[in-house]
Amino acid sequence: MKIVIIGGIAGGLTCASNIKRKKKDFEVVVFEKGGDVSYGACGMPYNLMFPDIPPEELYALSLDEIINKRGVDYRLNHEVIEVDLSSKIVTVKNDKGTFQEKYDKLVIATGARSNKIPIFNNEPDSFYFKTLEDLKKVKGYLQNKEVKTVCLIGAGYVNLELAEVFSEMGKKIIILEKMDKILPAFCDEVRKKVYHKMKEKNIDLHLNVDIISKTKGKLETNKGTFEADMFIISAGVTPNSEMFDVEKGVKNAIKVNRYQQTNVEDVYAVGDVTLAYNRIIDDYVYYPLGTTANKQGRVAAHNIVYGNTLEFFGIVQTAVFKFFEYTVATTGLNEFQMNQLDIDFEKTVIISHTRGAYPGRGRLSVILYHDKESRKILGCQMVGEDVVAKRIDIVATAISMGATVDEFAWFDLSYSPPFSPVWDPVLIAAQKAMKK
Numbered sequence: 060m061k062i063v064i065i066g067g068i069a070g071g072l073t074c075a076s077n078i079k080r081k082k083k084d085f086e087v088v089v090f091e092k093g094g095d096v097s098y099g100a101c102g103m104p105y106n107l108m109f110p111d112i113p114p115e116e117l118y119a120l121s122l123d124e125i126i127n128k129r130g131v132d133y134r135l136n137h138e139v140i141e142v143d144l145s146s147k148i149v150t151v152k153n154d155k156g157t158f159q160e161k162y163d164k165l166v167i168a169t170g171a172r173s174n175k176i177p178i179f180n181n182e183p184d185s186f187y188f189k190t191l192e193d194l195k196k197v198k199g200y201l202q203n204k205e206v207k208t209v210c211l212i213g214a215g216y217v218n219l220e221l222a223e224v225f226s227e228m229g230k231k232i233i234i235l236e237k238m239d240k241i242l243p244a245f246c247d248e249v250r251k252k253v254y255h256k257m258k259e260k261n262i263d264l265h266l267n268v269d270i271i272s273k274t275k276g277k278l279e280t281n282k283g284t285f286e287a288d289m290f291i292i293s294a295g296v297t298p299n300s301e302m303f304d305v306e307k308g309v310k311n312a313i314k315v316n317r318y319q320q321t322n323v324e325d326v327y328a329v330g331d332v333t334l335a336y337n338r339i340i341d342d343y344v345y346y347p348l349g350t351t352a353n354k355q356g357r358v359a360a361h362n363i364v365y366g367n368t369l370e371f372f373g374i375v376q377t378a379v380f381k382f383f384e385y386t387v388a389t390t391g392l393n394e395f396q397m398n399q400l401d402i403d404f405e406k407t408v409i410i411s412h413t414r415g416a417y418p419g420r421g422r423l424s425v426i427l428y429h430d431k432e433s434r435k436i437l438g439c440q441m442v443g444e445d446v447v448a449k450r451i452d453i454v455a456t457a458i459s460m461g462a463t464v465d466e467f468a469w470f471d472l473s474y475s476p477p478f479s480p481v482w483d484p485v486l487i488a489a490q491k492a493m494k495k
Contacts, residue, residue, distance in 0.1 A: 060164070061085070061086040061088070061161065061164075062086070063089075064168055065149065065165070065166070065167055066089075066090075066091065067135075068100075069097060070352035070359075071089060071329070073357055074329055074360045076129050078360045078363060081361070087130075089132065089134065090138070093136070094192070095190075095191045096120060096121070098117040100190075101349060103188065104221050104223075104224045106194060106198070107225075138153070139302070140157070142304075144304055144305075144326060147165070148161055149165070165325065165326045166328070167329070169330075170331040171298045173188075173293070173295075176212065176292055179273065179290060182275075183275075185292065188221065188291050188292075201289075207230060208233065208286065209232055209287060209288070209290075211290075213236060213292065213293040216378070218291065219382050220380055220381065221293075223382055232261075233265070234264045235265050236264070237294075239266055241266075245389060246394055246406075249387060249426065252443075256382060296331065296347060297310065298311055298331060300332050305326060308334050308345075313334065317371045318358065318370060319333075327359040329358075331352060335351050335355070336371055336373040336374065338372070338374065376393075377389070377391075385444065386441070387447075388440065388450075390440075390451050390452075390455040392437050393438060393440070397428065397438070405429050405430075407426070407488050409427075409487050411480065413444065413484065414446075414477060414478060421444025424442050425440075427454070427464070427485075427488040427492050429464045434464055435463050436454065450485050453470075453472070465493055467485075468486060
């Protein structure tokens with residue numbers, strides 16, 4: 060049995076490794092377009108703070124480990140340029156030319172690419188920040204140029220993390236956002252906290268910005284002229300799905316079933332190129348995250364080896380990021396989604412300490428949503444200091460198991476003053492929600 064995997068980051072490498080672990084005699088070939096093996100992309104912003112730590116430290120495994128310990132035929136700088144699904148042949152380009160490779164089963168793990176803004180193309184002071192190669196370019200520029208002001212185009216998770224990093228490095232930060240608000244998937248209560256933190260940290264935020272033109276170090280917009288030594292663009296992503304003649308859905312992401320199969324026999328897809336099953340709405344959404352890619356890779360590997368016996372459990376849209384002293388987190392459906400789906404929901408907001416009477420405690424805002432009729436928890440958002448991320452995971456677990464607010468309010472959570480108040484903030488929110 061020969062399996063060809065297109066793309067060797069996150070889901071692709073996870074799938075390859077798990078196939079070889081389960082079936083050592085299967086031949087697994089991974090074609091990776093870039094020159095880097097699988098890496099922890101979420102660590103990229105923070106690597107910038109350490110000039111002496113090379114970006115390659117973010118590698119999940121070395122090439123030697125992948126090939127010699129895991130037995131995967133992993134080929135860097137090999138770009139698949141054509142796929143013949145009927146003949147089960149891929150055409151591959153490398154530095155020596157092109158060649159064809161046959162397969163028995165195919166896994167598409169091509170990920171997603173940064174959305175480009177043409178005005179920044181070929182500008183030496185302008186960078187995207189999606190791949191490890193992007194990190195190398197940004198880091199090299201910082202080391203070789205005097206950078207005092209950084210202009211971030213877009214106010215999503217990555218650029219907010221970069222805003223903190225560059226601020227800690229002593230840079231002046233300008234953020235330009237096309238929309239009328241940042242973090243559109245979050246509620247007003249969370250956004251207000253983030254806005255306040257931006258102001259506290261002297262971050263210059265501008266909303267409703269349309270870019271008109273750019274020259275070296277200068278950007279003309281409808282909100283005026285902005286000057287900076289470096290521009291970083293983060294304007295969303297697009298799935299790398301164009302080459303594949305398979306069924307697609309929203310954002311042109313590949314449709315899969317819960318076995319990670321496409322509508323074409325013997326063709327699977329995992330990671331940011333695909334849609335993901337959402338347990339709450341029993342439907343598929345585009346929510347690209349590395350954690351999901353890795354889980355989908357394991358599911359695909361299992362089903363390739365053993366047949367379709369393992370379903371992808373699904374996501375509940377759990378995500379978190381750090382913004383200075385705050386942790387900002389979400390799980391489940393957001394208000395926009397619930398309104399779009401015409402769900403009748405209740406919203407509960409509380410503010411609580413994160414620990415008992417103990418040094419280091421912070422303040423945490425919890426926004427909890429539940430269905431008025433079924434009383435099932437639909438979503439939760441948090442912003443605050445100290446321990447936040449693991450609390451959102453508690454709610455994510457409750458949502459995944461279909462808990463109601465009335466059940467969740469009595470969950471047996473641990474207590475000790477160094478870790479939480481007697482009533483944990485998530486339970487306080489659920490207790491308040493019970494009254495609605």
